Amino acid sequence: MASDLGFSPPEVPEPTFLENLLRYGLFLGAIFQLICVLAIIVPIPKSHEAEAEQAEPRSAEGPKKPKVAIASTNKRPKKETKKKR
Numbered sequence: 001m002a003s004d005l006g007f008s009p010p011e012v013p014e015p016t017f018l019e020n021l022l023r024y025g026l027f028l029g030a031i032f033q034l035i036c037v038l039a040i041i042v043p044i045p046k047s048h049e050a051e052a053e054q055a056e057p058r059s060a061e062g063p064k065k066p067k068v069a070i071a072s073t074n075k076r077p078k079k080e081t082k083k084k085r
Helices: 017-041 048-060 064-084
Strands: none
Touching: none
């Protein structure tokens, strides 16, 4: 019946080398993006050596905490002087 009406399958040209390269490159890019997203979502257990290295920078943050404490002690005498008035 389709041949009676003059319908024929569309003629699709064969993809060129550059079209194939683009298609597979896009597939590889999509796979790479999925791997990156999964790497962010799925936690990987750290080794003992990595934990030891992270402990050292935390000890360097120690001197910063007393500075914050000094600033908070400065605020306390101001409140006490207001109470005396």
